[in-house]
Amino acid sequence: MLRTITDALRARRDLKGWTVRHVASREAQVYGVPSTIEASRGVDQERYLVSVLRETPGPDGRPSCGSGEATLLPGGDLRAALETAALTAGLVHNPPYSLPGPATFPQVRLADESLSRDLGGAAESLIVRLYATAADHPQVRLSAAECYVTEEHTHLVNSRGIDVEQTATRVDIEGVLLARADGRETESFFMLSRRRAADLELPAEMSRQAQYAQDLLRAGPAPTFAGPIVLRGAALAELLMPAESQAGPLQILGSAASKYNKITSWERGKTILRKKSQGDPVTLWVTSRLPFGQHAGRFDEEGLPSRRVEFVREGKLVNFIAGQRHAEYLGIPATGAFGDIQAPAGKTPVAELTRGKHVEIVTFSWFNPDPVTAEFATEIRLGYLVDGRKRIPFKGGLFIGNVLDALANIRWSAETGFFGHYQGPVAARIAGLRVAGEAAA
Secondary structure (H helix, E strand, O other): OHHHHHHHHHHOOOOOEEEEEEEEEEEEEEEEEOOEEEEEEEEEEEEEEEEEEEEEEOOOOOEEEEEEEEEEOOOOOHHHHHHHHHHHHHOOOEOOOOOOOOOOOOOOOOOOHHHHOOHHHHHHHHHHHHHHHHHOOOOEEEEEEEEEEEEEEEEEEEOOOOEEEEEEEEEEEEEEEEEEEOOEEEEEEEEEEEOOHHHHOHHHHHHHHHHHHHHHHOOEEOEEEEOOEEEEHHHHHHHHOOOOOOOOHHHHHOEHHHHHOOOOOOOOOOEOOOOOOOOOOOOEEEEOOOOOOOOOOOEOOOOOEOOEEEEEEOOEEOOOEOOHHHHHHHOOOOOOOOOEEEOOOOOEOHHHHOOOOEEEEEEEOOOOOOOOOOEEEEEEEEEEEEEOOEEEEEEOOEEEEEHHHHHHOEEEEOOEEEOOOEEEEOEEEEOOOEEEOOEEO
């Protein structure tokens, strides 16, 4: 069907250009309950994502360019889909721009062969391992879990001669841990997502989650605290790049689209920080080449080859992240879509960062900073008030501050790790932020 679609697009004389992505996926879904697998199923999907570019006169009579999209399922009405996409493109009037042309596409490690060989067997094996590792922690009980193992193949072609393919895998695991003591019960929900099974690190992860579940059982109200805040693991990763589907401040403020539309005041070569830095230097890369990174790929949705881009160097913006259209508008290199984030190791061991009185946050209910102002006030799912040798767990309360102010007062750990969409220090100590809670610290 891909050939049929591209032949139909080539036959149209009203289009300036077009891109087609054929996406075929197969997925194994396994649902577990204690001592057994409750259900399993396989899901195969196939779709064709068509994007067309059309040049028409704008309201002022000058040439303008618009895009339109359509999604086709196998056997769908091709003519109607292309007519709808072309009609939509003709109603949009932007300054003219072009599509990416042929390029060298790097090889990026995206697929775990141990998963691809047998998706269903891999999903069942992971569920069994998950329950086995949970059994090593008798103080908690894994009440339910589910595992999705997916392989996705993408074939992209466009009117300028790009013809490129890639295959990627993904594992998604969710579970609920129950902890009981003295007639009380609490549950802790966790979710893991990686491209490679080995990166799930199930024994270590289950040990952490079991401890969190027990700590939630005895957690008190959140303190009101102004002082050093320590973020670890996934919580630190979310500060830099929220794990949910929404874009974070660094993604929005550092994009060429935001610069062109005057949403961001950032300038290349100028600081991104609102305050003078009082902490370690902030140096970040944006990359689509991180092996098994969640946003890695040989190419992006436009067909631009993946790159590793120096984003921020010692607090100053080096490059905007730009798609083809806005790169042409601003006269800057097209970097492709925003990928994963990498940060270099700091100089301070975790043991030193966690000395003295501080609050440590390990999980948020949902970290959702304002994408333009970078301000946040987000609920804490689990944190600790640390004073000397005491670690007093708490839940609730609000973590309040600004992402850019946090980066101006951050100290990075020397130890590093990989968290799916972020690779860098495993912990950071931040000054100038606060927790709004019910109790005095």
